[in-house]
Amino acid sequence: MDWKGRRGSRNIEDRRSMGVRGGGAVGGVGVIAVLLIGYFFGIDVTPLLNDPGQQQQGGQVELSEADQAAGEFVSVTLADTEEVWGHVFPEQVGSAYRPPVLVLYKGVTQSPCGGASGATGPFYCPGDKKVYLDTDFFTTMSRQLGAGGDFAAAYVVAHEVAHHVQNELGILGKANQVRGQASEADSNAISVRIELQADCLSGIWAREAEDRFGSLQEGDIEEAVNAARQIGDDTLQRNAGQRPMPHTFTHGTSEQRARWFLRGYKAGDMAQCDTFGATRL
Template sequence: MEWKGRRGSRNIEDRRGIRSAGGAVGGVGVIAVLLIGYFFGIDVTPLLEGAGSAPQGQTTQAELSPADKAAGQFVSVTLADTEEVWGHVFPEQVGKNYRPPVLVLFKGVTPSPCGDASGATGPFYCPTDRKVYLDTDFFTTMSRQLGAGGDFAAAYVVAHEVAHHVQNEIGILNRANQVRAQSSEAESNAISVRIELQADCLSGIWAREAQERFGSLEEGDVEEAVNAAKQIGDDTLQRNAGRRPMPHTFTHGTSEQRSRWFLRGYRSGDIGQCDTFAAWQL
């Protein structure tokens, strides 16, 4: 992916220079703990508390490494690309102006109206404050632990979370979450899968438009995104965690579904083709 030297977004809120006492952690052991939370869908933040050197309730200033700075620049450029793409596609296909989200960069733990953001929760979009929360260390986890390396795989993660904001702007996310709140756990999980697969499809539209508008994709980039979608499918994650895949617990979709819906958006460029809620078979 060609990104260096290109325009970055102003909608970045960088909190990486400030860490809470429980968030200044790192290392392979911590990554393993975070993966437990990611695989099993539980918040392992309490397991990380006390791992920092500062007293509880205090904050420490963290100097950003060259790698941190490069990751921040990469995310900024990717976010700017999503702003330009959806700023064009949204009015054309939805008939409304697009209001871009703010992306919060953090390290360790940071608060959000949707609960604390941490390595345990992974990247997520909070519809309450319309912000995406991302610890760029997740890119390292994807590459080293999940087998989903490459800069376009990382861009896919950003595009996927921004796609949830697109869903929110359309009005889909709020309606779906209202139904989920009144449903059984199994039904709620099934709706969550449709939400996530639609975000994958919208990410595919972004990838197509990014290539057409900026020519930023390089050979193998689409394959990187497809591989990332496969590696974070519920069935693959559960197998890698030593568990037998249990479809009723899936919240994001299988590897095959995630990669297929991404490619559906990439090949069509049409939001209407991403209607997972009308699909008889996912």
């Protein structure tokens, strides 16, 4: 992905110079297993990783060169999503697109949706319409989940922004309202449709980024597809030492995630991302 030296977004809230640090209570393979469970379920597993008695408010945190580069990368990727959806949304929906703010943090931070940490993975909070991201997740993707590459990281950003697109469409609010009144199994099934739709919308972004900016390089789409596969529910459960249990899936299988991303990439049409009306996911 050709991103260096390109325009960055102003909708970045950088909290990385502040943060909470804690002592580790789980080590080695246990950390990986706990993190995978956190990514899979989309929950904060910080209490399993840290001893609350050892957590403390950090002072000024010095950002490394890698931190700076990651921040610039996210800023450029976010700017690309703003330009893409600023065009696609009015053209296909008929109303203006209002972009989200992306919060960069290290360690732990707070959101209206609850605590955010490296254990939660990136997420979108409809309460304040912000995306939350600890860029250390990119390292985890590459080293522990087998989903390396800059476009794999860009896919993660685009996926969370896609949740904001769903929120702007009114889809996310309605789906979450129904989830709140449904059984656990039905709630999980709705969650899968939410996530697969976001994957499809991410594919639309990738197509538009390729056409508009010429920023995609050979192998980039394959990186995104691989990332989608590596964070499928069935793969994450296997990597956590579990037998895949479809009734607990909340994001979709590896095959589904990759297929819906490619559906959006090939079609470029938001109407093709209607996972809620699909008879086959």
